[in-house]
Amino acid sequence: MKRVGFSAVSALLLLITSQSALAEWGLNMTEGVTRVSHEVHDLHMTIFYICVAIAVVVFGVMLYSIIYHRKSRGAKAENFHESTVVEIIWTVIPLVILVGMCIPATATLIDMYDNTDSEIDIQVTGYQWKWRYTYLNEGVDFFSNLSTPSEQLDNTQDKNINYLLEVDKPLVLPVDTKVRFLFTSKDVIHSWWVPELAVKKDTIPGFINESWTKIDKPGIYRGQCTELCGKGHGYMPIVVKAVSKQEYKTWVTAQAVAQAAAKEIKDMSFDELMIQGEKVYNTNCAACHKKDGTGIPPMFPALKDSSIAMGDISNHIKIVLKGKQGTAMSAFAEQLSVSDIASVVTYERNAWGNNKGDYATPMSVKKIKDNK
Amino acid sequence: MSQTGVLEGADAPTDEEHHHGPDKGILRWVYTTNHKDIGTMYLLLALGSLLIGGVMAFVIRAELFQPGLQLVDPNFFNQMTTMHGLIMVFGAIMPAFVGLANWLIPMMIGAPDMALPRINNWSFWLLPFAFSMLLSTLFMEGGAPNFGWTFYAPLSTTYAPPSVTFFIFAVHIMGISSVMGAVNVIVTIFNMRAPGMTFMKMPLFVWTWLITAFLLIAVMPVLAGVVTMMLMDIHFGASFFNAAGGGDPVLFQHVFWFFGHPEVYIMILPAFGIISHIISTFSRKPLFGYTSMVFATSSIAILSFIVWAHHMFTVGMPLAGELFFMYSTMLIAVPTGVKVFNWVTTMFRGSMTFETPMLFAIAFVVLFTIGGLSGLMLAIAPADFQYHDTYFVVAHFHYVLVPGALFSILAAVYYWLPKWCGRMYNESLGKWHFWLSFIGVNLTFFPMHFVGLAGMPRRIPDYALQFADFNAVVSVGAFLFGASQLIFIYNVWRTTIGKKGIKATDLVWEKPEGLEWTALPSPVPYHTFQTPPKVD
Numbered sequence: 001m002k003r004v005g006f007s008a009v010s011a012l013l014l015l016i017t018s019q020s021a022l023a024e025w026g027l028n029m030t031e032g033v034t035r036v037s038h039e040v041h042d043l044h045m046t047i048f049y050i051c052v053a054i055a056v057v058v059f060g061v062m063l064y065s066i067i068y069h070r071k072s073r074g075a076k077a078e079n080f081h082e083s084t085v086v087e088i089i090w091t092v093i094p095l096v097i098l099v100g101m102c103i104p105a106t107a108t109l110i111d112m113y114d115n116t117d118s119e120i121d122i123q124v125t126g127y128q129w130k131w132r133y134t135y136l137n138e139g140v141d142f143f144s145n146l147s148t149p150s151e152q153l154d155n156t157q158d159k160n161i162n163y164l165l166e167v168d169k170p171l172v173l174p175v176d177t178k179v180r181f182l183f184t185s186k187d188v189i190h191s192w193w194v195p196e197l198a199v200k201k202d203t204i205p206g207f208i209n210e211s212w213t214k215i216d217k218p219g220i221y222r223g224q225c226t227e228l229c230g231k232g233h234g235y236m237p238i239v240v241k242a243v244s245k246q247e248y249k250t251w252v253t254a255q256a257v258a259q260a261a262a263k264e265i266k267d268m269s270f271d272e273l274m275i276q277g278e279k280v281y282n283t284n285c286a287a288c289h290k291k292d293g294t295g296i297p298p299m300f301p302a303l304k305d306s307s308i309a310m311g312d313i314s315n316h317i318k319i320v321l322k323g324k325q326g327t328a329m330s331a332f333a334e335q336l337s338v339s340d341i342a343s344v345v346t347y348e349r350n351a352w353g354n355n356k357g358d359y360a361t362p363m364s365v366k367k368i369k370d371n372k
Numbered sequence: 373m374s375q376t377g378v379l380e381g382a383d384a385p386t387d388e389e390h391h392h393g394p395d396k397g398i399l400r401w402v403y404t405t406n407h408k409d410i411g412t413m414y415l416l417l418a419l420g421s422l423l424i425g426g427v428m429a430f431v432i433r434a435e436l437f438q439p440g441l442q443l444v445d446p447n448f449f450n451q452m453t454t455m456h457g458l459i460m461v462f463g464a465i466m467p468a469f470v471g472l473a474n475w476l477i478p479m480m481i482g483a484p485d486m487a488l489p490r491i492n493n494w495s496f497w498l499l500p501f502a503f504s505m506l507l508s509t510l511f512m513e514g515g516a517p518n519f520g521w522t523f524y525a526p527l528s529t530t531y532a533p534p535s536v537t538f539f540i541f542a543v544h545i546m547g548i549s550s551v552m553g554a555v556n557v558i559v560t561i562f563n564m565r566a567p568g569m570t571f572m573k574m575p576l577f578v579w580t581w582l583i584t585a586f587l588l589i590a591v592m593p594v595l596a597g598v599v600t601m602m603l604m605d606i607h608f609g610a611s612f613f614n615a616a617g618g619g620d621p622v623l624f625q626h627v628f629w630f631f632g633h634p635e636v637y638i639m640i641l642p643a644f645g646i647i648s649h650i651i652s653t654f655s656r657k658p659l660f661g662y663t664s665m666v667f668a669t670s671s672i673a674i675l676s677f678i679v680w681a682h683h684m685f686t687v688g689m690p691l692a693g694e695l696f697f698m699y700s701t702m703l704i705a706v707p708t709g710v711k712v713f714n715w716v717t718t719m720f721r722g723s724m725t726f727e728t729p730m731l732f733a734i735a736f737v738v739l740f741t742i743g744g745l746s747g748l749m750l751a752i753a754p755a756d757f758q759y760h761d762t763y764f765v766v767a768h769f770h771y772v773l774v775p776g777a778l779f780s781i782l783a784a785v786y787y788w789l790p791k792w793c794g795r796m797y798n799e800s801l802g803k804w805h806f807w808l809s810f811i812g813v814n815l816t817f818f819p820m821h822f823v824g825l826a827g828m829p830r831r832i833p834d835y836a837l838q839f840a841d842f843n844a845v846v847s848v849g850a851f852l853f854g855a856s857q858l859i860f861i862y863n864v865w866r867t868t869i870g871k872k873g874i875k876a877t878d879l880v881w882e883k884p885e886g887l888e889w890t891a892l893p894s895p896v897p898y899h900t901f902q903t904p905p906k907v908d
Binding site: 026027028029030039040043044047048051054055058059061062064065066069070071072075076077078079080081082083086087090091094095098101102105106108109110112113128152153154155159161162163164165183187188189191193195198199200201202204205206207209210223224225226227228229230231232233234235296298299328 | 439440441442445446447450513514515518519520524526527530531533614615616620621622655656657658659660661662663664686687688691694695698699702703705706709710712713716717718719720721722723724725726734737738741742745746748749752753754755757758760761762822823825826827829830831832833834835836837838839
């Protein structure tokens with residue numbers, strides 16, 4: 001019987017004694033790389049030790065009784081009960097401990113809510129199932145998708161060390177700079193969490209939430225969506241790449257130039273369209289319509305042999321641009337460039353045995369887009 | 373609290389049973405208005421739900437045994453987590469407590485039956501239909517609800533599978549059943565207590581259930597309201613939770629958790645009553661502070677209405693809101709502490725023995741306290757930003773629901789079963805059941821604290837490699853825990869239907885307190901008290 005109390009206490013003792021090894025073993029909360037994340041970690045450890053102390057006292061008394069006040073040892077039951085003094089003591093002491101705990105917690109919270117004086121403002125938009133980062137004053141705007149190959153998900157390929165925690169384009173931030181985030185969502189509620197920054201905020205469609213961070217040291221920090229947002233919830237990681245201020249400046253300039261260039265419309269050959277189309281399809285469409293175009297009916301219809309992919313091409317383009325009301329099909333006009341849309345439409349009409357033979361051009365997509 | 377045994381009232385019905393016994397065959401169960409029959413049916417429904425919800429947990433843990441997708445696709449995985457939560461909360465824990473209330477409240481307060489027997493029959497018989505409807509969604513086009521048991525809008529409205537409508541109606545029916553059950557409990561307790569049983573002489577299980585019943589009446593309509601708003605959004609073009617139409621997705625969460633937080637106390641308050649009885653009996657010592665237990669339970673119930681937004685620290689509430697809900701939540705630790713200290717002080721200087729109900733009760737105190745302490749950690753809003761929606765939360769609420777609520781139900785069945793059926797369960801099977809459950813439950817839920825702190829979000833079908841080792845341990849624990857419940861089922865079956873096991877005495881235990889032991893024979897007759905017992 002001793003073992004009941006014992007295993008609980010020893011589990012807790014194990015927690016304390018292995019403190020130094022906690023980081024390596026992935027047992028404990030990260031200390032993180034910002035002042036706030038350190039404060040949060042300290043709060044966490046303080047309240048944890050308070051809990052351990054309470055547990056040791058309570059379980060200690062219990063264990064003592066279990067060992068010494070058992071009938072098999074001849075213990076005779078006493079009959080004491082009801083004591084107002086004792087009741088008051090064990091009401092007041094916890095109350096005092098709690099008030100003591102409230103003070104640092106309040107201070108940290110006030111600090112975390114101070115969104116003033118930011119140097120960079122970034123809008124983070126949640127989409128099913130990817131993140132979009134808009135640098136509000138720098139003219140940089142891009143989507144960040146999971147980059148783990150689907151073969152690793154299906155176990156047909158070995159998983160790499162950053163399995164499910166890697167993206168095609170990370171969020172790049174400078175160190176020692178106060179960055180303000182503005183969170184919102186295009187569809188359902190997501191939650192943007194990077195443990196090392198101690199930032200977790202829900203992205204809510206139609207509303208904007210705020211938070212901020214100031215990273216102390218360069219590095220790559222990974223996180224995940226933490227609000228159930230549909231079937232791709234486990235597949236929308238966050239990667240933050242913190243770099244020096246100088247490096248950040250160079251990166252921003254290069255990005256702005258590249259993004260402006262991407263807006264120009266070039267002619268593309270059928271083969272170019274197909275190659276780019278496959279890439280765009282696998283990143284943006286395959287989660288629902290499946291890699292082989294068979295979909296998951298009825299929620300996500302098949303594209304293989306579908307009336308849309310095999311029907312009128314301008315209607316096909318319109319659906320990709322504007323989405324379909326009342327269904328899970330979202331509008332891609334903002335998410336993808338015209339050449340991406342032209343290539344993905346071309347791909348859908350000519351892949352998996354959909355031998356339609358026709359193709360869309362970036363120009364034809366732009367026309368339909370501008371016509372509204 | 374002391375009662376005089378009035379055995380003559382109980383002896384009489386044996387003769388009368390021939391005239392007023394139950395109908396034969398299946399119709400007995402369809403037409404019954406007997407609190408024991410209805411209690412049994414509630415408990416069987418809960419057991420059935422426990423098995424179905426358990427199988428869903430097996431699917432979840434089998435998929436999470438290793439990184440990568442092996443068995444199910446992510447959409448089906450989400451259906452499993454959603455249905456597991458709904459079935460366990462609404463199908464297993466809540467009906468089990470209602471079943472215990474049906475069996476025990478009339479016996480404990482000296483009443484012949486529940487006050488509203490036909491409503492009692494109806495409130496039970498609604499449930500099989502509600503759960504059939506809920507389970508049938510698994511076979512519908514588009515699959516079952518896949519938006520989590522908390523069904524946050526707009527994932528559960530605009531983006532939901534078509535089966536969400538059936539889910540909404542199932543919730544409505546369960547809610548009607550719960551409210552009727554709660555009304556019945558309140559009316560029974562207010563009107564049918566034996567002469568001399570004042571409120572402050574009522575057994576704690578009766579007290580905790582009375583408070584639970586008030587919570588149910590207060591919040592089940594709120595749940596009905598929130599699902600009706602969903603229905604309006606989905607089918608009638610309303611925009612309660614749609615910002616584009618002037619609504620607010622966060623409104624959903626406020627309304628849901630205004631129901632949801634009292635709901636979690638609905639699932640634990642009756643457990644407090646059960647544990648108080650068992651610890652006192654097997655410590656051979658009266659409960660240390662009966663009065664303070666009653667007041668602590670009441671304060672927990674009242675506080676439960678002003679803490680709901682601690683489930684929503686990350687939705688972007690204003691600072692003042694965060695602070696208010698942080699402080700009010702931490703305050704709950706005080707009355708909860710009073711309860712734990714009372715149980716420990718009751719054991720102190722007692723004369724303890726460790727039969728199966730006592731083992732489960734002691735495990736309840738230890739493991740529920742661990743769950744309570746992690747709850748205290750979660751109340752610290754800045755730290756909650758790191759814990760929220762991770763496995764740390766999953767660990768926390770499973771600690772209070774599985775070794776908390778579920779262990780108390782198992783303890784209650786072992787404790788009162790001899791009184792119900794007149795035979796002792798098999799003690800060594802009971803001990804096996806306890807130890808395997810105890811090891812299994814900790815192996816399952818303790819490592820979840822670690823993976824949660826290390827950054828694993830909840831409700832994901834696949835995870836990064838650093839979480840692999842602990843997840844494998846968790847899965848092994850889950851299978852051990854699940855399988856060991858079969859011992860319990862066998863033990864109950866052999867005692868009741870198999871009629872094995874020695875005959876129980878009228879007192880059953882050494883010196884238990886309460887009318888059900890002192891004023892009724894074992895097994896209890898079909899009609900409980902023909903004449904009310906007298907309580908000093």
